[in-house]
Amino acid sequence: MSLNDHIRAMAEAGQFDLAFQAAQKIKVAWVRSEAFRFIAEAMAEAGQFDLALQVAQKIEDAGVRSEALRFIAEAMAKAGQFDRAFQAAQKIEDALLRSLALRFIAEAVVKAGQFDRAFQAAQKIEGAWVRSEALRDIAEAMVKAGQFDRALQVAQKIEDARERSEALRFIAEAMAEAGQFDRAVEVAETIDDPIARLQALAAIMAVKRSKGGQ
16 A cells, blocks of 8 residues: 555544645645545545645645645535635646536535525636536426526527527426417527527427417
8 A cells, every 4th residue: 555545544434634744745746635535535524624725735746736626626515514625625726627617516506596606606716618517407407497587598698509409498498388478489480500400399389289288
């Protein structure tokens, strides 16, 4: 077993002080960074977020530090500590990892039914495709909650054409299921992707027939 494997085992067993002391003695910077990451992530897994953040800040390698902070931010989100998760995510230096962490947080907030808060978090995602995916998730969650108008507003802000088309298709089909056939057709006709548009219109017609043309 390597020294880092030993440190990880200690951290996972909750022996944080021993693991930290061992990590400090490592002379090779990148190996030391990995050791601190193991400890920070184990602390976050145990809900010791303040200590996890303190250890993460001691990681010298920027990439490894970003990975640790992403793990901590996502652990905070899982624990329902959304504000702290957002703050931790903002400290992530790697742009992609920061975007992915913010998407995870937005999804956690959506699951808690806090749509406005999720939308605010999603808008801060820098990566356009990651932001588009997050906004699509939010729009579809709003649809499931029966909030069609709000879902449409969010869907229109999706930059990626494919993700926007899929979100609008989802909304149109849900409207049809709710008996709002005229609105469903209006929404379907705004879908950019021709295949998704045809699929949405076909689904609307199928629902209308199943409901006796009501």
